[in-house]
Amino acid sequence: MFRSTRSRKAPAALASILAIPLTLTACGGSDSGSDSGGTATLRVLDYYSNEPGRTVWQKALEACASQAGATISREAVPGATLIQKVLQQASSKTLPDLLMLDNPDLQQIAQTGALTPLDTFGLKADGFAKGVVDASTYQGKLYGLQPVTNTIGLFYNTDILTKAGVTPPTTWEELKTAARKLTSGSQYGLAFSAPANYEGTWQFLPFMWSNGGDEKNIATPETAQALQLWVDLMKAGSVSKSALNWTQADVNDQFRAGKAAMMVNGPWQFPVLDADKALHYAVVKIPAPAAGRPIVAPLGGETWTVPQTGNKDKQAKAAKVVACLNSDESQVNLAKQNQTIPTRTALLASFSSANPNVKGFADQIPTARSRTGELGADWPKAATKIYTAFQSALTGQADPAKALEQAQNG
Amino acid sequence: MAEYEPPPGSVPPDRVGRWQSRRGQDRLAQLLFLAPAVIYMLAFFGYPVVKNFLMALQTYSTSTFYTGEAPWAGLANYRAVITSSVFSKALLNTVLFTAGSILGQFVIGLGLAVFFRRRFPLNGLLRSLLLIPWLIPLIVSGAVWRWILDKDNGALNRFLAAIHLAPGHPGWLTSTSLALLAVIMVNIWIGIPFNLTILYGGLQDIPEDLYEAATLDGASGRQRFRYVTWPLLRPVVSVVLVLGVVYTIKVLDVILGLTNGGPANASQTIATQSYHLSFVQFDFGQGAALGNILIAISLVFAVIYLRANRRAVDE
Numbered sequence: 001m002f003r004s005t006r007s008r009k010a011p012a013a014l015a016s017i018l019a020i021p022l023t024l025t026a027c028g029g030s031d032s033g034s035d036s037g038g039t040a041t042l043r044v045l046d047y048y049s050n051e052p053g054r055t056v057w058q059k060a061l062e063a064c065a066s067q068a069g070a071t072i073s074r075e076a077v078p079g080a081t082l083i084q085k086v087l088q089q090a091s092s093k094t095l096p097d098l099l100m101l102d103n104p105d106l107q108q109i110a111q112t113g114a115l116t117p118l119d120t121f122g123l124k125a126d127g128f129a130k131g132v133v134d135a136s137t138y139q140g141k142l143y144g145l146q147p148v149t150n151t152i153g154l155f156y157n158t159d160i161l162t163k164a165g166v167t168p169p170t171t172w173e174e175l176k177t178a179a180r181k182l183t184s185g186s187q188y189g190l191a192f193s194a195p196a197n198y199e200g201t202w203q204f205l206p207f208m209w210s211n212g213g214d215e216k217n218i219a220t221p222e223t224a225q226a227l228q229l230w231v232d233l234m235k236a237g238s239v240s241k242s243a244l245n246w247t248q249a250d251v252n253d254q255f256r257a258g259k260a261a262m263m264v265n266g267p268w269q270f271p272v273l274d275a276d277k278a279l280h281y282a283v284v285k286i287p288a289p290a291a292g293r294p295i296v297a298p299l300g301g302e303t304w305t306v307p308q309t310g311n312k313d314k315q316a317k318a319a320k321v322v323a324c325l326n327s328d329e330s331q332v333n334l335a336k337q338n339q340t341i342p343t344r345t346a347l348l349a350s351f352s353s354a355n356p357n358v359k360g361f362a363d364q365i366p367t368a369r370s371r372t373g374e375l376g377a378d379w380p381k382a383a384t385k386i387y388t389a390f391q392s393a394l395t396g397q398a399d400p401a402k403a404l405e406q407a408q409n410g
Numbered sequence: 411m412a413e414y415e416p417p418p419g420s421v422p423p424d425r426v427g428r429w430q431s432r433r434g435q436d437r438l439a440q441l442l443f444l445a446p447a448v449i450y451m452l453a454f455f456g457y458p459v460v461k462n463f464l465m466a467l468q469t470y471s472t473s474t475f476y477t478g479e480a481p482w483a484g485l486a487n488y489r490a491v492i493t494s495s496v497f498s499k500a501l502l503n504t505v506l507f508t509a510g511s512i513l514g515q516f517v518i519g520l521g522l523a524v525f526f527r528r529r530f531p532l533n534g535l536l537r538s539l540l541l542i543p544w545l546i547p548l549i550v551s552g553a554v555w556r557w558i559l560d561k562d563n564g565a566l567n568r569f570l571a572a573i574h575l576a577p578g579h580p581g582w583l584t585s586t587s588l589a590l591l592a593v594i595m596v597n598i599w600i601g602i603p604f605n606l607t608i609l610y611g612g613l614q615d616i617p618e619d620l621y622e623a624a625t626l627d628g629a630s631g632r633q634r635f636r637y638v639t640w641p642l643l644r645p646v647v648s649v650v651l652v653l654g655v656v657y658t659i660k661v662l663d664v665i666l667g668l669t670n671g672g673p674a675n676a677s678q679t680i681a682t683q684s685y686h687l688s689f690v691q692f693d694f695g696q697g698a699a700l701g702n703i704l705i706a707i708s709l710v711f712a713v714i715y716l717r718a719n720r721r722a723v724d725e
Contacts (some may be wrong), residue, residue, distance in 0.1 A: 084689065090476040108692065112476035187564065196672030197690070242561045244584040244673040259562070380691045391674040395586045410495060 003285070021142045040070045042165060042316050042321065045085065046302070047220040049076040052271070056337045060081035061098075064324035070317045072098075083109075090114045095307035098318040103135040103303045104198075107376040110138035116306045117141040121319035131299045135370030138377075144303030145326045148340035151297040151368055152206060152266045153360040154287065156279045160187075160261040168284045170260075172229050175287040177403040179238035182261035186225055189238040189388075191251045191260035194230065196391050199247060201383040203264055204230070206286040206388055209296035215375055215382040218389060219401075219408040225289070225391050227400035234394055244394055255281075266300065267361050283360035298371055301340060341365055385410070459705075465698035472692045480695075487699035494577045496675055496683055504679040504707075507594055507665075514598035515654060516647075519605025524635070526606075527613050537610070544603040552667025555596050559668070561582050586676040589669050593677050597664050601657075605650055612646030613639070652715040656708055680704050 013108050042065060048057045054076055065072045074098070079087055082240060089095045090112060101109060109115060118124075125133040125142055129149070137146035164182055169175040179189030194200045207230065213223035233239045246254070248265055255263040256276055264286065273279060285295050304325055306318045322351035324330060332351060341362050342351055352362035372379045388409035393400045432519040466487050468480035491497060526537050543551065559582035582592040616639065621629025624634050660681045665671060671678035671686065677687045680700055 083692075087472060087475040091478070108472050108531070112473040114476040196670050196674070240562050241581045241584045244581075245556075245669060309423060388675070391672055395584075395676070397586060397672045397674050 026076055040317055041069050041070050042098050042314060042318055043096035044072050044098045044100075045082070045096040046074070046075040046076050047079040047082045047090075047102075048100075049078050051344055053084055053338055056334065058291055060325060060330060060334055061321065062331070064321045065317075067324055068317045068320035070314075070321070072181055086114075095309055097307070097309055097311070097314045098321055099305045099307050101144065101303050101305055103132070103144075103149075103299065104371040104379055105303055105377070106136055106144050106303050106305065107138045107372045109305075110141075110143040113376045115143045116308050116319075117316060117318065118145065118306065118322070121306070121316060121323075123319060123323055127344045127346055129343050129345050129365050129368065130300070130369045131365075131370045131373060132301075134373030135299060136303045144305040145322050146301055146303040146343050147326045147331045148335045148338060149299050149301035149343050149365065149368075150266050150268065150340045151361050151364050152203065152264055153283045153285055153297075153364065154262055155255060155269075155281055156262045157255065158282055158385065160258070164261075168282070169287045170284070171287050171291050172289050175228070176232060176238070178357070179233055179262065183236075183238050186259060188240050188254070188260045190233060190264075191239060191254045192230075192243055192247045192260045192264040193246045193251045194243045194387075194390060194394060195245055195247065196387050197199070198380075198383050198387070200390065201386045202300075202371070203248070204386060205298040205369075206264075206295060208386070209298070209369060210286065210293065211289045215371075215379070217388065217408060218382070218385055219405040221401070226406055227404065230390060231393050231400055233338055241394075244391065266343070267358055268356065270339045283357065285360055285364055294367050295364050297368045299365070299368045301343075329366050355408040431650055462698050462701055462705075466702050470694040470698065474694070475551070481696055484520050487695045488703075491683075491700045491703070496678060499675055500678045500680050500683045503590055503677060504681070504704075505660060506590060507597070507661070507677075507679055508655060510591075510594040510650065511597045511601060511658045511661075512654045514594070515601035515605045516651065518598065519602050519650075520609050522602070522606050523609035523613055523698050524636065524639070526610060537606075540606055541603045543600050548600070548663045549667060551600070552596075552664060556583065558597075558666055559592055583669050586674055589673060589676040593665050593668050596660065596668060597661060601654065604657075605654070608646060608650050609643070612643050616642045620718060648715065648718060652711060655711045658712075659708055660704065680707075 010198075044061060048054050057076075058074065058318060061072050061074060062101060079102075082100075082102070086099065086101075086109060090109075095114060099115075101171065106115075119142060123142065123145060125136070132146050133142070133151055136142060136146055139340070154168065160182060161168065161178075166178045166181055169178045175190070182189035193203045204226070207226040208218075208223050211222045211226045213220060213226055230239075234241060234243070240254075240260075243251070248269075251260070252265055252269045252272060253261050254260040255265070256273060256279060258279075267283075273281060286297060288295055304322045306315050306322060309315060325334070326343075328342075328344060328347060331344055332347060334340065335342045335351060335358075336355065339358070341358055342348065343365075345366055348362050352359040371383070375382050385407040389400075389403045392398050392403040392406065397403065398406060465480070467483060468474075469483045469486075470480045474480045522540065526533060559567075561567060561579055561581040561584055564582070566582065567576070567579045571579065580588055582588050594723070620638050620642075621634055624638050629637065660680070662681050662685055665677055665679060665682050666685070669677045671682045681704060684697050684700035684704060686697075687693050687700060
């Protein structure tokens, strides 16, 4: 096995030295050595490159692979480079047997034709949260299964709120009042992340969607009201202007350092926050536009796909691994270890009662939406319009309605 | 080539047996010596430029990578990027960013180079310390600058507030009027070592006795710079400036690291917008079109440089 891999790599190395795109053809035929019968080695590509996620996923993948009668050879690259890597592999026909994708990227990659519909292997997404399935579906076909998801909620510093006599806000009005009351000296009432990229769009979505805004056309009064909320919060001084340049990790640093009493963030920040024993915090749902209205939060997390490698045997085995990762037991296990939430709705109630810290997030999952559910592969264009608009409004270039209209018209 | 012409009246070598003749062998040897450079140029410069040019005329999306199909789009990509609302802003920002960076880098770099020409203790140590911006990876210096320029807790604003210069905590990276200035300042900081090193090298080549002669003739310090240093440094200056423009016009990492083109496109340049189109929105056709516009602008500067050089030679 090892020898055959090496002999296949030799011409590839030679070709790359010659700097001629021959590498592509040299690697293209690498499926010839499929080992029917014995254990196959599945190539896995994902972006869980940091601990503790790296080890958690390694164990889960190994366990599922051995059930499917295979071993894995895994490559975990940094998040930002995954798509470029996938595109390179797609053009050189060296896609892995098992590929993890961030859920809003799935439809774009499925559109290229590089992925195999999972119904070919008899996989179905019955019992999964609707938003999660939407993200993994392209033109009516299921291309990925996502074992765990996440979303964003409102974190608050319990010590600061208790001291100020403020209860966690549940509506926009309460949010504005609470944020103003909690702002004093170098401490801001609220922190969110509003940079000119998809991270900023992701943070704006729960406000926009919960108020009835829609990405198909953002020049609507509903979206303008949501943007007005952000503008008001910043104008009142309750949110630092630095939010325009903050990543969610920066927001978390501000919260952790006590510079912000509340923040909009996700459960992946738990390990960082929990490392600080002096910090006491809790999480509630994102405040709603008015009392009693449902929250529509965006769904995060990664979906597992089976690329078109041409090797039927390995594809079938990879599909088995995907099914195994998505079993009830595996979902709960992965969610618990990665501070995320299972995607099968039947598991949500028991999971959030066993893990109270994620309750604020888990409660939002059944009504949550995926970013690509509506626009599919056109989502990146809409996401760009959204952040263009809120950056323009937050910097005072235009009022919310005008900013949204300008962005919508490009 | 003139020296290879056969002397007048001599018999030209037989055309058929050209490669057998001495001259033919020379020609072959010449070609063989040239071949590595030519192949290298074609593979690493010719191919990408041609590919980029073609890509800009195609609808080149993520699908193209898998299927290899890129439908012909004609000039649609160029039309889309030029009519986009960001284009004029990005073009203006590119001009301001390049001009501001070059001016700052050059003036400070030249000042320091002239200063370090004097002999004084720790000269060498100080000069090598000034290379630090060049040695630190840009990702690292970008992160540090982001922290320094932070609005609420950044070192710069704390310092300015402490000396009562700017108590209002200006948002260096978050205000639309300051963001471009901030990225220019950081880019100047990064570019000083390059200017200093090359200009210092140029100064070393100016013979000391010229200064002695000028001093004997009663030239003041300013006159020595004006009539000795500057004319003799001019060839180096034009190299520094043209390289500076070419390096600066395409700067990507500094801006991406500090502001990502924001807030509200206040620091968006053609380079960052092209990167954004290609690698964030995956519209490689439009990204390539914008990239080609950037190449065309660079070419204009190259031509200006060549013409200026020719004029200098003519003089």
